Amino acid sequence: MPRLEQEAGKVALRDESIADIKKWDVGSFPVDEVVARFKEEVDAKRVRSISNATANVEGNGVKYGE
Numbered sequence: 001m002p003r004l005e006q007e008a009g010k011v012a013l014r015d016e017s018i019a020d021i022k023k024w025d026v027g028s029f030p031v032d033e034v035v036a037r038f039k040e041e042v043d044a045k046r047v048r049s050i051s052n053a054t055a056n057v058e059g060n061g062v063k064y065g066e
Helices: 003-008 031-044
Strands: 010-014 025-030
Touching: 003 010, 010 031, 025 031
Parallel strands: none
Antiparallel strands: 010 025
């Protein structure tokens, strides 16, 4: 975290679920507000994106969670 944000008690947020990479940086917010936002998302069980990544475990190419 850049020193100015740290001294101000803020966190810079990035939202990688936004399609346009140029719009990922959504701003700087107070830490308590960020924690409240994340808690709200967890409580709502909101899913922002789903990964299609695979784990190539011993060459099987098994998808995560399967």
